[in-house]
Amino acid sequence: MKTNNRKMKIRTLTLAVEAALLAMCAMPVQADDEAEALALKTPTNFVEIGATNTSRSAAKFGEYTGLNKSGVNAIGNFSVRGGNAYGDGTGATRWSITGSDLGLTSRSLDASVSNQGQWSLSIGYDELRHNFTDSYQTPYQGSVGGNSFVLPATFGLVSNASPGTNSLTANQLAAFHTVDIGTSRKNTSFSAGYILNSQWDIKFDFNHLDQSGAKLMAFATDTSLGGNGEKIAILPNPTNYKTDTINLALNWAGEKAHLTGAYFGSFFRDDYSSVSFQNFVGSNAIDTLTTPPSNDFHQLNLSGGYAFSGKTKLTGGLSYGRNTQNDSFVSSPLTVTAVPRSSLNGLVVTTHGDLKLTDQSIKGLALSAGLKYDERDNRTPSNIYDFNAIDGGNRATYPNTPLSNRKIQLELAGDYRLDKKQHIRLAYNHEDVKRWCNQYAVNAGYPAGTNCVVATASRDDKLGVTYKLKASDDVDMNVGYSYSDRRTDSDQNAIAAFISVRGSAGGAGTIKGINAGDYVGFYPYFDATRREHLVKAGVNWQANEKLSLSLGGRYTHDDYYDSTYGVQKGNTWSLNLDSTYSYSENGSVSAYLTQQHRVRDMTNLQRGLGQGNSAASGTAIAIPAGASWNNTLQDNDVTLGLGAKQAGLFGTKLELAGDLTYTQSKSSYNTQLNYATATTGGVVCSDPRIFSCGLLPDIKSKTIQLKLTGTYQLDKSSKIAVGYIFQQLNSSDFFYNTYQYGSTPIGVLPTNQQSGSYSVNVVAVSYSYTFK
Numbered sequence: 001m002k003t004n005n006r007k008m009k010i011r012t013l014t015l016a017v018e019a020a021l022l023a024m025c026a027m028p029v030q031a032d033d034e035a036e037a038l039a040l041k042t043p044t045n046f047v048e049i050g051a052t053n054t055s056r057s058a059a060k061f062g063e064y065t066g067l068n069k070s071g072v073n074a075i076g077n078f079s080v081r082g083g084n085a086y087g088d089g090t091g092a093t094r095w096s097i098t099g100s101d102l103g104l105t106s107r108s109l110d111a112s113v114s115n116q117g118q119w120s121l122s123i124g125y126d127e128l129r130h131n132f133t134d135s136y137q138t139p140y141q142g143s144v145g146g147n148s149f150v151l152p153a154t155f156g157l158v159s160n161a162s163p164g165t166n167s168l169t170a171n172q173l174a175a176f177h178t179v180d181i182g183t184s185r186k187n188t189s190f191s192a193g194y195i196l197n198s199q200w201d202i203k204f205d206f207n208h209l210d211q212s213g214a215k216l217m218a219f220a221t222d223t224s225l226g227g228n229g230e231k232i233a234i235l236p237n238p239t240n241y242k243t244d245t246i247n248l249a250l251n252w253a254g255e256k257a258h259l260t261g262a263y264f265g266s267f268f269r270d271d272y273s274s275v276s277f278q279n280f281v282g283s284n285a286i287d288t289l290t291t292p293p294s295n296d297f298h299q300l301n302l303s304g305g306y307a308f309s310g311k312t313k314l315t316g317g318l319s320y321g322r323n324t325q326n327d328s329f330v331s332s333p334l335t336v337t338a339v340p341r342s343s344l345n346g347l348v349v350t351t352h353g354d355l356k357l358t359d360q361s362i363k364g365l366a367l368s369a370g371l372k373y374d375e376r377d378n379r380t381p382s383n384i385y386d387f388n389a390i391d392g393g394n395r396a397t398y399p400n401t402p403l404s405n406r407k408i409q410l411e412l413a414g415d416y417r418l419d420k421k422q423h424i425r426l427a428y429n430h431e432d433v434k435r436w437c438n439q440y441a442v443n444a445g446y447p448a449g450t451n452c453v454v455a456t457a458s459r460d461d462k463l464g465v466t467y468k469l470k471a472s473d474d475v476d477m478n479v480g481y482s483y484s485d486r487r488t489d490s491d492q493n494a495i496a497a498f499i500s501v502r503g504s505a506g507g508a509g510t511i512k513g514i515n516a517g518d519y520v521g522f523y524p525y526f527d528a529t530r531r532e533h534l535v536k537a538g539v540n541w542q543a544n545e546k547l548s549l550s551l552g553g554r555y556t557h558d559d560y561y562d563s564t565y566g567v568q569k570g571n572t573w574s575l576n577l578d579s580t581y582s583y584s585e586n587g588s589v590s591a592y593l594t595q596q597h598r599v600r601d602m603t604n605l606q607r608g609l610g611q612g613n614s615a616a617s618g619t620a621i622a623i624p625a626g627a628s629w630n631n632t633l634q635d636n637d638v639t640l641g642l643g644a645k646q647a648g649l650f651g652t653k654l655e656l657a658g659d660l661t662y663t664q665s666k667s668s669y670n671t672q673l674n675y676a677t678a679t680t681g682g683v684v685c686s687d688p689r690i691f692s693c694g695l696l697p698d699i700k701s702k703t704i705q706l707k708l709t710g711t712y713q714l715d716k717s718s719k720i721a722v723g724y725i726f727q728q729l730n731s732s733d734f735f736y737n738t739y740q741y742g743s744t745p746i747g748v749l750p751t752n753q754q755s756g757s758y759s760v761n762v763v764a765v766s767y768s769y770t771f772k
Contacts, residue, residue, distance in 0.1 A: 041088075042772045043081040050075035050721075050766025051103075058758035059134040059180070061727060066104035067762060068131045074103025075766045085116060092116040105129035105184070117195060124189040129213075131182040135754040136216065136234075139175035140277065144182075144214045144236045147275040147291070151175070151284065158231075158280050164746030165231070173741070176752070183213035183239050203249045211241040216751075221279045222287050231281050231747035234739075238291065240271040259304035264321075266297040274330045280749060293327035299350070309361075316355040323348040340383040344400070349377040364417035372409040378402035382441040398497045399441035401452050408432045421470040431460040445513075451494040454516050455527040460486040464534075474542040484532040488562075492520045519605050521564030529562035546583065552576045558600075565628075570600030586648035591641065598635040603628055606673065627675040629693060639663045653713040660706050667699040701731040717771060723764040731755040 052073045054062070062068025079098045084091030095113040102109070105127055112122035142149035152175050158165055186209070193203040214236030221231045249262035272291045279285050303317035325346035329339055356370040380402040387396055413427040437452040464482030471477055496516040515522065523529070538552035555573040560566065574596040582588040606627040640662045647655040671693040673685065685693040706726040713719045733755045737743050741750040 042086055044770055044772065045080045046078065046768055046770040047080075048075065048077040048766050048768040050764060052762055052764040055761040056758070057134060058756075058760050059131040059182070060729065060756035061758050061760045063131050064106065064128060066101070066106050066129060067760075068134070075764060076102030076107075083113075092118070119195065120191075120193040122189075122191050124187070126187045127184065129182055129184045131180070132215065133753055133756070134180050135178065135752065135756075136181050137176045137178050137750070137752045138233075138235065139172065139177075139280075139749070140233070140235060142236075144179060145212050145238050145240055147238050147240075147272040149235050149275075149277040150286075151278050151280060155280070157282070157284070158749075165744055165749050166742050166746060168741070176750075179236070181214060181216055181236055183211060183215060186210040186212075199252055199254060201251050203247075203251070205245075205247040207245045209241075209243040209245075211239050211243075214238050219277050219287070219289060221281055222285065231749075232745075233277060233280060233749045234751050235275075235277055238272055238275060241292070242269045242271070243267065256308075257304065257306045260302070262301040262303075264297075264299040264301060268292075268296075269294045273327065281747075288330060290330045293325050293344075295323060295325040295346070297321060297323045311360040312358070314355070314357050317353070319350075319352040321350040323350070335385075335387045337386045339385060341381070344380060346380040347378075349375075349379060351375045351377070364423075366415040368411070368413045370409075370411040373407075375406045376404055377438070378404045379438060382437065382439055384441045384443050384446075397443055397445065399443075399446055401497045402437055402439070403435065403453060404438060405433060405435045423468055425464075425466040425468075427462075427464045427466075429460075429462040429464075431458075431462075433458045433460075446495060446497075451491050452496065454490050454492060454494045454496070455523075456489050456491050456494075458486055458488040458527060460484060476540045477538070479537040480535070482532075482534045484530075484534075486528075486530045486532075488523070488527055488529045490523065519565050522566045522604065523560070523563045525560060525563075525567035525570075525600075525602075528560050528566060531559045531561060533557045547581050548579065550576075550578045565602075565604045567600055567602045570598070572596070572598040587646040588644070590643045592639075593641075594637075594639040596635070596637045598633075600633050601630065602633075603630050605629075606675070624675050627673070629671055629673045631669070631671045634668045635665070636667075637663070637665045650712075655711045657709045658707065661704070663701075663703040665701045669696045670694070671696075697732070697734045699733045699735070701729060704728045717769055719768050721764075721766050721768065723762075725762040725764075726760070727762075728759040729757050731757050 052067065052075060054067045054070050054073070057068060057070045059068050067073065077100045079096070081094070081096040083089070083094040085094045093113070093115050095111075097109075097111045099107070099109045101107045106129070108124070108126035110122065110124040112120065114120035139151055139155055140149040141152060155172055155175050156169070158172070159167060188208045188210075189206065191203070191205045193201060195201040216234055217237035218232050219235050221233070244265075244267045246265040247262060249260055252259045270292050273293075274288050274290050276286050276288050279287060299319055299321035301317065301319040303315075305313060305315035307313045323346075326343045328343050351373070352375075353373040354371065356368065358366070358368045360366050380400070382399045382402055384397055384399050408431070410430040411427065413425065415423060415425045417423040434457045435453045435455060440446060440450050440452050442448050442450075462482060462484040464480065466478065466480035468476070468478045492515040494515065495513040497513060514520075534554070534556045536552070536554040538550070540548070540550045542548050553573070553575045555571070557569070557571040558567075559569050574594070577593040578590070579592070580588055580590040606623050606629055641660065643657075643659040645655070645657045649656065673693045704727070706724075708724045709721065710723075711719055711721045736753055736755050738745065738748070739751045739753045741752060744750045
């Protein structure tokens with residue numbers, strides 16, 4: 001029945017659009033006898049007003065557009081320009097006021113005025129709302145964007161006995177209510193410029209960013225449920241932020257050189273220092289979690305260039321910045337001893353330099369050489385912090401980690417034109433990265449000389465070649481290949497901070513934080529030693545005056561040949577096909593296909609660090625020492641599209657356009673164990689005591705979108721537009737199963753969030769008026 005009703009709604013809206021278009025076709029047609037030259041001398045202003053109607057509420061459909069709620073929204077757009085520099089005026093003043101999406105949460109408004117060659121002023125305002133979810137439920141009371149969350153007085157405590165949060169009382173379930181989660185961003189900007197003389201000018205930019213709302217975050221209680229550690233409530237973490245940025249630049253331009261000196265400042269403030277929430281187990285005590293600290297950033301910049309000749313040029317830049325953060329620590333009952341200092345006294349110094357030389361002195365050959373230097377020097381003091389684990393169990397003593405890095409990049413490239421139809425480009429890139437801590441606090445677990453980072457350095461050399469050929473007047477082709485070799489120096493005895501103890505048994509990798517808590521032999525793929533091959537090709541064919549085709553493809557293969565554990569290899573490929581057929585001067589159809597595929601393979605050990613060969617308990621399954629498992633992750637995406645456009649109908653006054661798009665995405669995750677156990681003599685994927693292998697359910701989404709628009713020119717100044725959008729998303733993700741009541745882990749409060757499927761219809765009608 002629901003399906004039939006939805007089809008009826010779609011059919012009704014479609015008929016309404018068709019009726020509106022037919023009504024517009026019956027309106028009188030007036031000739032446009034304005035001279036084209038007048039349009040060039042005088043700006044064309046316009047005002048558009050109208051309304052949209054959205055059939056149902058869906059956060060994901062209106063994630064950024066503001067069409068997330070059912071009902072009517074206004075359409076408001078305008079652009080008005082003027083000044084004595086236009087038309088037959090003899091002055092140099094121009095001004096403009098523009099607005100777009102004024103009836104939505106993506107609205108913007110700008111105004112500017114300038115006197116050409118002397119000065120300019122502009123102000124602006126824009127908004128954007130990000131709607132995360134409209135299916136989140138919680139028993140907690142507190143406003144989204146607030147920093148205090150408490151339970152109803154009658155909620156009580158969740159039982160310590162299993163199944164815990166999957167056995168809530170009727171009264172507790174009744175306390176759950178739906179809350180929309182999202183954030184809003186509001187920007188206010190001001191800029192001014194003044195030209196001092198023919199060589200010097202100054203420019204000032206200011207931006208104020210106001211962010212409000214909340215993002216969902218897991219909050220851990222300070223009491224345990226059934227003696228098994230802290231328990232989790234997922235709550236709206238406030239984003240009540242304000243950021244002011246300033247940019248002041250002085251520019252000089254000579255006959256052969258130019259130079260800019262500038263100051264940039266960024267000042268972030270969080271209206272809250274913490275967020276509090278009430279425990280739902282053990283006791284109704286109030287816990288506190290800090291929010292992002294306020295900070296300041298100051299940067300001086302110098303950039304410029306010099307033209308040795310019309311064919312040889314040098315450009316470069318320098319910058320120096322200081323980022324400071326010194327908010328006071330929020331006191332915590334978990335601290336065992338007094339904190340070594342009352343605030344972090346954070347300081348990060350950034351330096352940057354770049355230089356690029358280009359030369360075209362040799363006919364048909366363009367050469368370039370570039371060098372970049374970037375350093376992030378973290379000078380924050382490192383201290384030992386002593387506290388109890390959140391479940392009241394093991395005591396922890398950790399240092400904060402002031403991680404620094406330095407990156408040097410070199411690029412050499414040459415582009416040679418073999419003849420008028422073909423040319424080739426060669427490029428070589430070298431990247432050198434080093435990572436370190438200026439100093440690391442010392443205690444028994446972190447003795448003097450301890451290294452804080454595993455991947456201490458890496459060097460990446462990349463060589464690429466691209467060949468382009470104009471085979472004929474109708475065919476253009478290109479093909480390219482690149483090879484990259486990244487070699488990483490790792491210290492797998494490095495001890496990273498804030499890594500829990502992994503058991504008490506002896507053996508490699510049992511010290512807390514060694515190799516960042518991973519097995520020796522495990523390297524994260526993003527900084528592991530790796531060889532990469534990339535091939536890409538494309539062709540554009542203008543078959544005739546009416547038909548054009550383009551085809552492109554790309555393939556990448558990554559080999560992590562030095563990783564004993566972790567990602568071993570991976571590859572991605574993509575294919576793009578696009579075609580357009582212009583069947584008449586005013587009509588065309590287009591079709592496109594995009595397909596992407598990614599797969600990566602990894603391997604690891606089955607057991608946690610410190611576990612021996614025997615079972616940890618009488619109910620566990622004995623796993624052999626050194627037992628490993630393999631895992632494969634695959635992503636597949638395909639998009640099909642068909643579009644059509646027809647103008648010149650009913651005396652050239654009516655224009656119709658349509659677009660149909662279908663997208664399908666699927667991710668699969670498959671794990672296989674490489675061992676047998678003494679108890680079963682075979683693989684134990686189905687044993688509920690393991691249940692850690694096999695093929696997980698696919699993560700899938702399918703999206704269909706249909707867009708129809710019709711525009712009718714009433715007269716030379718007025719037109720009416722009618723639009724219709726149908727969009728449907730069907731998605732399934734087993735990740736959301738754990739949020740549902742009755743399916744959560746025993747210590748996680750359910751939120752009953754859904755993956756975001758929807759079916760939405762939108763109709764829009766607007767009237768536009770243009771004037772000089």
